[in-house]
Each structure stands twice: as C-alpha cells, then as structure tokens.
Amino acid sequence: MGTHVIKMPDIGEGIAQVELVEWFVKVGDLIAEDQVVADVMTDKATVEIPSPVSGKVMALGGQPGEVMSVGSELIRIEVEGNGNHVDAPQAKAAETPPASQAPKQAAQEQPVPATLTPPASRPAAPLAPRQASDKPLASPAVRKRALDAGIELRYVHGSGPAGRILHEDLDAFLSQPQRAGEQPPSGYAKRTDSEQVPVIGLRRKIAQRMQDAKRRVAHFSYVEEIDVTALEALRQQLNSKHGQDRGKLTLLPFLVRALVVALRDFPQINATYDDEAQVITRHGAVHVGIATQGDNGLMVPVLRHAEAGNLWANAAEIARVANAARTNKASREELSGSTITLTSLGALGGIVSTPVVNTPEVAIVGVNRMVERPVVVDGQIMVRKMMNLSSSFDHRVVDGMDAALFIQAVRSLLEQPACLFVE
Structure with missing residues (x-):
C-alpha cells in the first residue's frame, strides 16, 4: 500500500490562497476516482476538488474556514501501489494512532441521537400533551400563573375534576426536570441558549466585500x-x-x-x-x-x-x-x-x-x-x-x-x- 497526497491546486488568476469551505469525506472513508472531496473558495467562486485516485482517506489537511496556500497538503489517501508520496519513518509513525485509541476515536465520531436524554432524567411514563385544539381546563388564576411562568397548559397534567389544572399541578410540573422533546419554548419563556455560527466560505466573502465597499x-x-x-x-x-x-x-x-x-x-x-x-x-x-x-x-x-x-x-x-x-x-x-x-x-x-x-x-x-x-x-x-x-x-x-x-x-x-x- 502507498500514500497519495492531494495538494491544493493552482486555480489560476494568480490566486495564492483559497479558503477551505467544506469537506465531503472524513478520515476512514473509501473514496472513488473523480469523487469530490472538498469545496474551496476563491475571491470569486466556489471550486470543487476531486480526487484523482481511489483509496482510503488517511488525513485531512485543514478545517472548514481555514485559509490554505496553493501547494499545501489538502488530503492524504491510502492507495494500492506506491502512491506519490513517501513519509519519513518517524513522521509516519507519529501520524498513525495507537491501536488502543482507534475504538475511542471512532466512538467519538458517532453522532448522538438528538432524542437521547440521560437515564436519570428520562421519565418512566411521560404524559402525552393535549392536542393544540383541546383547551385545557383551568381557573383564571392558574392561567395567569402559567403565562407568567412561560408554561403551555396543554403540557400540564390536570388532577382536578374533568382534568382541571390546579395550582398543585403547576407546582408538580415546575418541579420536574426539563424533558427533551416534550415542551417547545413558549413565547414568554426565558431563554439562555446561544449559537455560534462561524463566518466562513461565501458568508465570509460577502462580509469582506461589503466591508471593503463601505470603507472605500x-x-x-x-x-x-x-x-x-x-x-x-x-x-x-x-x-x-x-x-x-x-x-x-x-x-x-x-x-x-x-x-x-x-x-x-x-x-x-x-x-x-x-x-x-x-x-x-x-x-x-x-x-x-x-x-x-x-x-x-x-x-x-x-x-x-x-x-x-x-x-x-x-x-x-x-x-x-x-x-x-x-x-x-x-x-x-x-x-x-x-x-x-x-x-x-x-x-x-x-x-x-x-x-x-x-x-x-x-x-x-x-x-x-x-x-x-x-x-x-x-x-x-x-x-x-x-x-x-x-x-x-x-x-x-x-x-x-x-x-x-x-x-x-x-x-x-x-x-x-x-x-x-x-x-
């Protein structure tokens, strides 16, 4: 077996650097000749990078959003035959993870289903919510308290006559740990979540061009x-x-x-x-x-x-x-x-x-x-x-x-x- 290294190609127009936008393969994938492995972006357009060989992905040369120079190593592929690259022995040994680490790394790469919750917080028999068209029975005081707390009453079990929701039911609901997938955020509920969105690829180019245009x-x-x-x-x-x-x-x-x-x-x-x-x-x-x-x-x-x-x-x-x-x-x-x-x-x-x-x-x-x-x-x-x-x-x-x-x-x-x- 040999190693084939794909280097960042010269896309032309005097471009010395490009941005790595997206990978379409990961380490361990088997890829075919002419399969697109990545998208890179110049100042003007997104360019697909195909593989000239078939083989197994050994290493990726960068992360999405990274600016890479033309000629730098983009991807390393294990191929039949000699390939186009020979590593120094010590470098090759350093890049090969110990066998004991492989199962752990593979396990970390497996996606975690979004519906999984820790066993301790998963209720044994969660109550199905009422349909949106079913109006819960509750007194005005209970409704006011639920509104202030950001609670949708259709998710609260009513223990009163005919399923009426009581103050005790609100207390019980509030004392329960939050359960994944059972209660969507209310319009009045407090939120502490946030999301970080990397500014890469086309969005980065747009930001740079707009800033440059307004500045100049x-x-x-x-x-x-x-x-x-x-x-x-x-x-x-x-x-x-x-x-x-x-x-x-x-x-x-x-x-x-x-x-x-x-x-x-x-x-x-x-x-x-x-x-x-x-x-x-x-x-x-x-x-x-x-x-x-x-x-x-x-x-x-x-x-x-x-x-x-x-x-x-x-x-x-x-x-x-x-x-x-x-x-x-x-x-x-x-x-x-x-x-x-x-x-x-x-x-x-x-x-x-x-x-x-x-x-x-x-x-x-x-x-x-x-x-x-x-x-x-x-x-x-x-x-x-x-x-x-x-x-x-x-x-x-x-x-x-x-x-x-x-x-x-x-x-x-x-x-x-x-x-x-x-x-």
Missing part, C-alpha cells in the same frame, strides 16, 4: 418614483401573445433594456474604478450583475453583453445565470466582470433601500416593490402602478447631477416603454 466607496443614494402602469400593460400583453413560444417575461429584462439605452448618454456610469491605480475604465459593453440570493448568501452572476440581447434573450440568460448561482454551479467567469449591478427583492423590496455599490463598479440600481395607489394625473385622482428605484453611486466617480439625470432617463424610458425600442 463614497456612497450616495438617489430614490425616484416611477409610474409603471404602461410598462406592466405591455409586459402582460407580450406574455399573453408570446409567452408560450418565447417564455414569460418578468420586469427584469425591461429594466435591463432601460439601463442599456440610458447608459448610451451616461458612459461615466457604466464604468469600473481601480482606486489603487487611480484609473476609471468606461465600458462599451453593458455587463449587468444580477444580485441573486441563494441558500448560502448573496451572489452576483453576470448577464454579459446586455446591449446585444432582446427582451427574451436577456430574460433567458438572467434565469440561467441566476439559477446557476442559487445552485452553486456558477463558474468564476459567470460571477465576475460586471459593469453595473441590478438588485431586486421583488415583493419584499420595500419602499426605499440603500444598496451597496458592487466594487469596482460605480453604480447599482435597486428595484423596490410595485404597488397600486391613488395618484394625481392631470388634476384627476387615478389608481396607478407605482414603483421606486433606489440607486447608489460612487461619488468619487459619479457626480450627483449625473446620477439624477441618469435615473430620470431610466424613469422616462420605463414610463413610456415604446421608447425602449426606438433606435
């Missing part, structure tokens, strides 16, 4: 109200006519189109700023970052060359890259290179927000929720579909007047949607 960027936000009644009518008409064969349109591709057209007159906003080199790059291509919330946190996949796509092409690509981000399948290329970002929380968008600029970009456009409300139009009160855009800019690069004029241009295009398609 001179943020200012601008909010404008938009009447999207005509836009919504157009969207519904297009979906009714072409939805079956071209796909349904959401609001996002219309917003993307409005950005593309408005940016023609505001090239300083479709830009990135290298503040270390003191260079602003104005981009002809409009690569729109689509802020996407996944199970692991916020990611920004990129709709590339939005200026060259029609509504349906952009809608399909937005759906594709957003789904790739949500399922952690987006590549580094799909998560980098945006020139302006669009962020929307849909129905949860609220009235106003202050989005954080996605550096090195200089602008982010935030979409708030759409609501119907009365609006005065030509002296008449009418019900209109209204929506706010809450946008933020890097004041080092974008002047306040230019930002306001840009958003007003977007507003004009959305309120008169035919202008979106006039060349």
